[in-house]
Amino acid sequence: MTDEYKTFALGDVPLLSGEVLRDAKLAYKTYGELSETRDNVVVLPTFYTGTHARNEGFFGSGRAIDPARHFIICPNLFGNGLSSSPSNTPSPQDGPRFPLVQMWDNIACQYRLLHDHLGIERIALVAGWSMAGCQAYQWAAQYPDMVQAILPFCASAKTSxxxxxxxxxxxxxxxxxxxxxxxxxxxxxxxxxxxxxxVYAGWAFSQTFYREGLFQQLGFDTPEALLQDWEADHVEHWDANNLLAKLATWQAGDISAGPLYQGDFHKALGSIRARTILMPSVQDLYFPPADNEIEARYMPDAELCPYDSPWGHCAANPGNDAGFTAALDANIRKLLQ
Structure with a gap:
């Protein structure tokens, strides 16, 4: 189920930076069927260390997002090793020469996939965790007439x-x-x-997580055992240049970057017409609720629904915090009803 995906050939893509990503490719996977009225589309972009396969933990039979009722599209972020990335792009854009691809560029290409290739005019919901949530904001600001609802969780509209x-x-x-x-x-x-x-493991979970020994629920007797697992995961699964390419995208995150808003962040937030639920994790160390509180003030139809979890940013990781998963599904149902 998780290994199969499709690739959409984009050709040469002009980037917001002024560079051109040559012979670009966007990897994606779909689940479910598009309804006759074409109004059941849910977009789940991928997060920093994820592919479409990791998104499968956010939906399923009986869940708020259900392939039996929704047409789910998971486009893979540029730089994640499936879409165009430093590791799979030929010279002269291979490795460290891979150009900066910003959120604007990612969503412009995802729009081409949905609108031009799949014939979709309307998106019922864009949702996602972390960098995927940042893309949800970007979708709503960049294509406000197309997106009906967004639910970014543990994310922000602009990298602080x-x-x-x-x-x-x-x-x-x-x-x-x-x-x-x-x-x-x-x-x-x-x-x-x-x-x-x-280093990342110290930020992904909260101080409470370590203080209360919650790492034991993941099968680790000590914090050191968890750290060694995180070491191994990055060595086994990630190319260094890919990690840095996506990191550059993340650092440049700002929904007001680009020709529509020209850096006017408040204008960009105010232009979002989608019904919105913002769902920060209270103990998230790098996407704190304060950022979402500020954003919600300028968004016409935004509800702030923080969830307090000792799992910090990783409260959203499927299987970690059942309470977060239940709250997420409840909020998604509110937006899709």
Missing amino acids: PHNFVFLEGVKAALCADSAWNGGDYATPPVAGLKAFGR
């Missing part, structure tokens, strides 16, 4: 300065490995990838 600095930390840990070699590595920078995972 503190979030930017957090990302600089994990990036510095990776690039400190001498094998990194400016991105032109002959073999993977294993020490750097391990350091990346180890």
Whole structure:
């Protein structure tokens, strides 16, 4: 089920930066069937260390998003190894030479997939965790007439300065490995990838998570055991240049970037017509509720529904916090009713 996906050929894509991504490809997977009225479309973009396969934990039979009732589209973020990425793009845009692809660029290409290729005029809901939630905001600001509802969870419409600095930390840990070699590595920078995972683990969960020993619920006897697992996961599953390409997209996140709003963030928020529920995790260390509180003030139809979880940012990871999952489904049902 998870291994099969389709690829949409985009050709040469002009980017917001002025560069051109050559022979770009957008990987995606769909679930369910498009209704005769074509009004049951749910878009679930992918998050930072995820592909469409990881999104399968956010929907299912009897869930608020159900393939029996909805046509679910999961477009893969540029840089995640399936869509055009440093690891699969030929010279001269391979590796560290891969251009900056911003949220605007991702959503413009996703729009081409949905509108031009799949013939979709209306989206019932765009939802997602973390970077996927950032794309939900972007969809609603970039194509306000097309998107009826959004539910970003553990996300923001603009990457905050503190979030930017957090990302600089994990990036510095990776690039400190001498094998990194400016991105032109002959073999993977294993020490750097391990350091990346180890630093990230301190941010993904809350202080309460570690204080109360909740890592034991994941099968780890000690924090060190969890850290070693995060090290191994990044070494086994992620290309270093891909991680940094997506990190650059994340750091540049801002729904007002681009020709529509020209940096006017409040105007961009005010232009969102979609019914919106913002669902931060109260103990999230890099997407705190305060950012969403500010955003909601400028959005015409936004409801703020914070959820307090000791799992921090990872409250949203399927299987971690049953209460978060139940609250998420309840909020999605409100938007889709």
